[in-house]
Amino acid sequence: MAYHKPTYLFLFLPILLLIYQIAPRKFRRGVLLGAGYLFFWSISGKLVLYLIGTTIFTHYIGICLELQESRKKKRLVLAGGVLLLLGVLGYLKYYNFFAENISRMLEAAGSGMIIPARHLLLPIGISFYTLQAISYIADVYWKKIPAEKNLMKLALFLGFFPQIMEGPISTYGQTAEAIFRCDPLRLENLSSGAVRILWGLFKKIVIADRLYTLVQAVFDNHENFGGVIVFIAATAYTAQLYMEFSGCIDIVIGSARMFGVKLPENFRQPFASRNAAEFWRRWHITLGEWFKAYVFFPVSVSGPVKKWNRYGRKKFGKYITKAGASAMALFPVWLGNGLWHGARWSYIFFGMYYFAVLMAGIMAEPVRNKIIKTLHINEDASWFKALQIGKTWIIIIIGEMFFRANGLRAGIQMFQSMFGRPSGNLMTLGLDTADYVVILYGCAVVGLVGILRERNLLDGHMLRNLKLPVRWAIYYGLILAVLIFGAYGVGYQQVDLIYAGF
């Protein structure tokens, strides 16, 4: 089961809504929790025990934290809790990666020792619910929230069915209360949730699944392609990833909305960003917020960074000190971000790529400001904004190319071949003219909606305020677009959700 599949949309969700509505209020929490575990079980089977185990452990750590009087003991409990949660994630997700690489190093050093690989199964969504569990423990430690005494409430927070596969990663303060409240279904929530789901399906099935064909054809046979076609494929993958991930999040947010739960947004027109730092404030927002709150800031106020700030100010001046402190706080964030996506060198490279880009931005800031001042450039001028957005697109597309490439070596080869002799033909990549037309029109519609949102001309209430015939014309238009232009049938594959694999 996955959020874009008929089993979820036409069976799981409607039946759940029905049971939820007819169940007495006091049983609704049980219905939602059962639905979460059933959803999890339908994908990962008995590995649902990991989620249940994590919930019980997190609950216990939260209460332990509150019971401790001394700060030292609190710190120990926090460290123990975080390390165990990360330990389980690390073991299941990265054991084989490190075993393989250590074995290779030992082999290169002449040692015959090999660390054997293990057959490890990864529970669905472990990377998402583990981060939520850590945020809960840290928030209790920082006294932002009290420890939750009710195990059911914490279980609902960690096992809320729409968030299991791809997030968004929420903090306890953001969603726990609304999920636990179990409000009765309301027509307003049902209709706005359904429209959001429809919008997500449009992005996923009409655009992303079509682009998948082109992307797969080039990335899986990259040796046969060169020049502009590699850049087009990298651009297509960036668009595919956005349409798919944001489309899935639309379905997730729409599903939660039907039950009266408002989940945090994960995207805010990322392609309108004027630099890489802004892009990461608009793309996968909840992951960025998590790293900021639970890695960047704790490292920023740690002893070594504070010591560096004092030492650097005396010895090297403001500029070097700020750059050094930023590097110390950003490095673990981007190493973590890369590794979070999976145990592959290309993901580590992806993280380090953004670390380098952001550091370059910080280092170049004084020079950039000086140039702008000297040349009297109006930073709000359209041409300047367009230039900045274009530059950011190139940074993003190159980053996503390495992210998608079949290994780091393939990524480097593709990057080099982009500047080589053009080879390959767009019409032999599994898509015909009609497909390209649908993709272009689809992207134009999504782009137009993005522009309207960016200019605050479109919000959730606006659709409701439209005249009935106009509103229904939009609904039918979306339904028909998904039904007629959706990429299914002969020649298309059911494409799994990319972020569910993380």
Place this chain on the structure above:
Amino acid sequence: MNTKDTLLDILNDIDDSIDWKEQKGLVDERILDSFCVITLISDLEDAYGVEIEAAEMIPENFNSVDAIWDMITRLQEKL
């Protein structure tokens, strides 16, 4: 004992072209970015003898001179 003026001196040291007293959205409007906050933390700790923990790193505590000052006085009371 360092006063609120010391805080203004610290902020002016970051950028003296900003009228810090007038700003009410230092973090929200990105006048003060995360990287400036990192260096600001050490300066505040040295000047006021407080310890600023990660839990304090929220926009509400850094959005204006008054907000920063409120945080400092609150942390001083804890000492």
